Amino acid sequence: MTQKTKLWSSFKEAVADIPDGSTIAFGGFAMPGTPFNLIKALLEQGAKRLTLVANTTGGAQQPRMPDIGMLVENGQVAKVICAFTAATRPTDVLPFTKYYESGEVDAELVPQGTLAERMRAAGAGIPAFYTPTAVGTELAEGRETRVINGREYLLEYALPLDYAFIRARTADTAGNLRFHRAQRNFNPVMATAARCTIAEIDEPIVPAGSIDADDVHTAGIYVHRLVQVPPAPEGIWPAKRQEKKR
Amino acid sequence: MSGTKGLNRQQMADRVAREFQDGWIVNLGVGIPTMCSNTDIGDRDITYHSENGVIGYGGVAAAGEEDLNLVNAGGQNVTLKPGAAVVHHADSFGVIRGGHIDATVMGAYQVSMTGDFANWKLKGQKGGGIGGAMDLAACARRVFIILEHVTRDGSPRLVTACDLPVTARGVVTLVATNYGLFEPTGTGFRLREIAPGLTVDEIRAVTGGTLTVADGLREIAVGG
Numbered sequence: 001m002t003q004k005t006k007l008w009s010s011f012k013e014a015v016a017d018i019p020d021g022s023t024i025a026f027g028g029f030a031m032p033g034t035p036f037n038l039i040k041a042l043l044e045q046g047a048k049r050l051t052l053v054a055n056t057t058g059g060a061q062q063p064r065m066p067d068i069g070m071l072v073e074n075g076q077v078a079k080v081i082c083a084f085t086a087a088t089r090p091t092d093v094l095p096f097t098k099y100y101e102s103g104e105v106d107a108e109l110v111p112q113g114t115l116a117e118r119m120r121a122a123g124a125g126i127p128a129f130y131t132p133t134a135v136g137t138e139l140a141e142g143r144e145t146r147v148i149n150g151r152e153y154l155l156e157y158a159l160p161l162d163y164a165f166i167r168a169r170t171a172d173t174a175g176n177l178r179f180h181r182a183q184r185n186f187n188p189v190m191a192t193a194a195r196c197t198i199a200e201i202d203e204p205i206v207p208a209g210s211i212d213a214d215d216v217h218t219a220g221i222y223v224h225r226l227v228q229v230p231p232a233p234e235g236i237w238p239a240k241r242q243e244k245k246r
Numbered sequence: 247m248s249g250t251k252g253l254n255r256q257q258m259a260d261r262v263a264r265e266f267q268d269g270w271i272v273n274l275g276v277g278i279p280t281m282c283s284n285t286d287i288g289d290r291d292i293t294y295h296s297e298n299g300v301i302g303y304g305g306v307a308a309a310g311e312e313d314l315n316l317v318n319a320g321g322q323n324v325t326l327k328p329g330a331a332v333v334h335h336a337d338s339f340g341v342i343r344g345g346h347i348d349a350t351v352m353g354a355y356q357v358s359m360t361g362d363f364a365n366w367k368l369k370g371q372k373g374g375g376i377g378g379a380m381d382l383a384a385c386a387r388r389v390f391i392i393l394e395h396v397t398r399d400g401s402p403r404l405v406t407a408c409d410l411p412v413t414a415r416g417v418v419t420l421v422a423t424n425y426g427l428f429e430p431t432g433t434g435f436r437l438r439e440i441a442p443g444l445t446v447d448e449i450r451a452v453t454g455g456t457l458t459v460a461d462g463l464r465e466i467a468v469g470g
Binding site for chain 2: 029030031032033055061083084085086087088089090097100101107109110111112113114116117119120131132133134135136137138139169179180181182183184185186187188189217237238239240241
């Protein structure tokens, strides 16, 4: 059945049809823009053999929020594509790392700008591109490079997605989105790269036309399902990170 | 923790921040580099860029006044300076790859005399933490590194060649350690300024390659 409205009444319903084996990207950089509620719903929905795309697998900070590590612990993940399989500081341990080290879950480690650009390319019909990033490193070993105007570049391929889970501050019923501050991060590019983008929204969703066309950050054509985040504790909201003593 | 000798973490960051020129766009990495934003830079106009797309952030937000949707690269809740802008991640790395970053400051495990550096993977580790480091290293106009001069067991971190997997090759132009301010020369390191309480001989003993010393070697100004 085709649903005409983009408004979904619950996270559970919005993720119910996600099949095993899907490639799903999660927006977010640290707390801002991370679709915690959709991740939690996916944990309960139980789809397996997933390939997940995100900046990090999460779990290094307190309080711990819904993250890729939890989906891995729940046996739902085959592979992760991300910029961190380990934390920046060697003393921080990601829950994901032990599953990766034991070979239970595969991972593709991608420089953060290359990760973003691979999704931008997928959404913009560019099959591959050359970048100077990672040239001369272990990541470039055995891969195609090309010298252009005297500088060496590495070939990187577009990364298309089945689903993007994103979070925004404001949405209208046409799916047009606005983000608040650093909430934006990967979310707009992931939305363009996905066949189906599901967005969790902070504020009450407004009628189409309420956001001026000039003020839209992500056009509604890229957004297929909207779910309003309920107040805490039912809804999950960014929390203040607990700073560790160093 | 900072070493037992020489500069503390904030003093290392201060020394690097004094290199920033009026009008520069600067990216600060996680850890000690973040502390460059605490340095009093006088009337110089510096725009701090964070890889998550925040251009023009200011200091850390006061307790109780944090916007939980506004963070720097280290995930700290920061403030915005007048004139700030936010772009998405692909555009933020377009800023980086496009050559719009005048300087990036990063931490590292090792820096080589040829300007290679390593900061994403430990020896024998499967995977690692790259984040935005490889993009910044390859594309910022200047790469400055801040690190402790020696490891916990006393081995040099300024080495002839990195034995850890590198982040980029031949890009580092300035290195601040707790012992001094250095430049890779290809055959060693040039000591530009020395930390209070250190001697050239002490530094030479724990630095890879040939240590050359700037004419009229100055002591790094600290405090005040």
